[in-house]
Amino acid sequence: MTPTIVPTTPIEGQKPGTSGLRKKTRVFMQPHYLENYVQAIFDGIGGVEGKTLVVGGDGRYFNDRAIQVILRMAAANGAAACIVGEAGILSTPAASHLIRLRGTDGGLILSASHNPGGPDEDFGLKYNGPNGGPATEGVTDRIFERTKVIDSYRIAEAQDVDLNRIGETSLAGMRVEIVDPVSDYAALMESLFDFDAIRALFAGGFRMRFDAMHAVTGPYATEILENRLGAAKGTVVNGTPKPDFGGGHPDPNPIWAKDLMDHMYAADGPDFGAASDGDGDRNMIVGKGCYVSPSDSLAVLADLAHLAPGYKDGLAGIARSMPTSCAVDRVAAAKGISCFETPTGWKFFGNLLDAGQATICGEESAGTGSNHVREKDGLWAVLLWLNILAATDKQVAALMEDHWSRYGRNYYSRHDYEAVDSAAANGLMADLRARFATLPGQEFGPLTVATADEFAYDDPVDGSRSTGQGIRIGFTSGGRAVFRLSGTGTEGATLRVYLEQLETDPAALGRDAQEALAPVIAAADAIAGIRERTGRDGPDVIT
Numbered sequence: 001m002t003p004t005i006v007p008t009t010p011i012e013g014q015k016p017g018t019s020g021l022r023k024k025t026r027v028f029m030q031p032h033y034l035e036n037y038v039q040a041i042f043d044g045i046g047g048v049e050g051k052t053l054v055v056g057g058d059g060r061y062f063n064d065r066a067i068q069v070i071l072r073m074a075a076a077n078g079a080a081a082c083i084v085g086e087a088g089i090l091s092t093p094a095a096s097h098l099i100r101l102r103g104t105d106g107g108l109i110l111s112a113s114h115n116p117g118g119p120d121e122d123f124g125l126k127y128n129g130p131n132g133g134p135a136t137e138g139v140t141d142r143i144f145e146r147t148k149v150i151d152s153y154r155i156a157e158a159q160d161v162d163l164n165r166i167g168e169t170s171l172a173g174m175r176v177e178i179v180d181p182v183s184d185y186a187a188l189m190e191s192l193f194d195f196d197a198i199r200a201l202f203a204g205g206f207r208m209r210f211d212a213m214h215a216v217t218g219p220y221a222t223e224i225l226e227n228r229l230g231a232a233k234g235t236v237v238n239g240t241p242k243p244d245f246g247g248g249h250p251d252p253n254p255i256w257a258k259d260l261m262d263h264m265y266a267a268d269g270p271d272f273g274a275a276s277d278g279d280g281d282r283n284m285i286v287g288k289g290c291y292v293s294p295s296d297s298l299a300v301l302a303d304l305a306h307l308a309p310g311y312k313d314g315l316a317g318i319a320r321s322m323p324t325s326c327a328v329d330r331v332a333a334a335k336g337i338s339c340f341e342t343p344t345g346w347k348f349f350g351n352l353l354d355a356g357q358a359t360i361c362g363e364e365s366a367g368t369g370s371n372h373v374r375e376k377d378g379l380w381a382v383l384l385w386l387n388i389l390a391a392t393d394k395q396v397a398a399l400m401e402d403h404w405s406r407y408g409r410n411y412y413s414r415h416d417y418e419a420v421d422s423a424a425a426n427g428l429m430a431d432l433r434a435r436f437a438t439l440p441g442q443e444f445g446p447l448t449v450a451t452a453d454e455f456a457y458d459d460p461v462d463g464s465r466s467t468g469q470g471i472r473i474g475f476t477s478g479g480r481a482v483f484r485l486s487g488t489g490t491e492g493a494t495l496r497v498y499l500e501q502l503e504t505d506p507a508a509l510g511r512d513a514q515e516a517l518a519p520v521i522a523a524a525d526a527i528a529g530i531r532e533r534t535g536r537d538g539p540d541v542i543t
């Protein structure tokens, strides 16, 4: 078969962000848009001739159409095979696992994660390498460079592959294997956790609610929680993936998962609640009347992971993204293991995991994971929590109290200002940058600035340096405020302000986080002029 070579011209703005390229779906559906980017990925990784790729996504609108294009292009570029999730479905962690399990040359994951889906919402595409992890900055830079000079792409003329039929077929000379998206992943989970103990927990009347938010984790959670672990039927709600996620934001936080919060705070609510995002890599944990912040969840999981069979020998090290609270640092210090601080985005954990320097990693944005794959993993975190609850026979609220009384509490919150005018957001950051020398010593209410700088990361494994990774203001009280612009948004700029204050006074561990952080919140606004510059009265989302 001779592939069709289609002439094209570079399309502006195809720059991968924190996690691949994310754009409005209609932008992705423009002529040549997807094709240019896919060819740039293939070229950026040195071609796909003779290679095998995993392909799958979160099932959002355009997922299936985009997969057919990717398959025809992979065939035309000489790929040996593509392994595709049935119906085009693969959660991000399941795709990462499949890449590793089958020893492939990487994969293409179609998702805009927690962003809404649909013709007027968002779509995304990213490349993960042979280690199963998101492409490193070096690779995404090469892909972006290709998008700027591309003059043609290759695509085979062929009929659609039936994505709903498990088994092997061929497309223009390339082998296509359609696989069950759940079974390999479920087996991996079974190898890490004490399923008998969790089964006994459910058999003893423990009640759970898992909100799949009409997104990709539905089939995974139903198979693992209800079928394999014996949780009551109906434990998983909103469990059928829909192309528009039921019109909601599949973002597991107290705002977008309000229905789950309401159940967990009701008098007769379940013992344990959890939710995941569009592509299944994020998690939200909430006990009966007790929401667990993602940074605290990371600290508890790191502290007690040894209770699960997969981590019984302890952890080699821990890694967290810079804006994530320092709660986990205190756990690492107590255990005498390393704690790495990386830029935002899972791609920065890959080298540490590959080198065996970190076992568990996490981000404040509800991402937690371990060396079992090279992505954050929502259901993994939920299962580790269940394993810990089963092993300790405690409720979530009691575990949190234990944790804080032992380590102190890092009060923490993130304030997001969404779809802000880009020039205003960039101006805010530039002005902060210009004041690094003069801020230290200045007082804001009860707080005095101790340090002001911009985070840069030197990867300890490959020596690469990543600059411009967030502005940090440290206070003499030990508190801090961090300012970043999002790299996943599709409209204007999103300003993220991360706020933290450590509390070790045993009498002050049960406060409301916003109240405990009030001085840091006020100082952050005074320092950066957030209200004035964004024209907003307050954040759009508080987590």
Ligand code: VG1
Residues within 6 Å of the ligand: 018, 019, 112, 113, 114, 277, 281, 282, 321, 344, 345, 346, 363, 364, 365, 367, 485, 486, 487, 488, 489, 496
């Ligand atoms: C956000 C989060 C970051 C996460 C990224 C991808 O990035 O802050 O922690 O790794 O999303 O997660 P940003 O640049 O918008 O702050 V996912 O679940 O959207 O793939």
Ligand code: CO
Residues within 6 Å of the ligand: 113, 114, 277, 278, 279, 280, 281, 282
């Ligand atoms: Co996600």
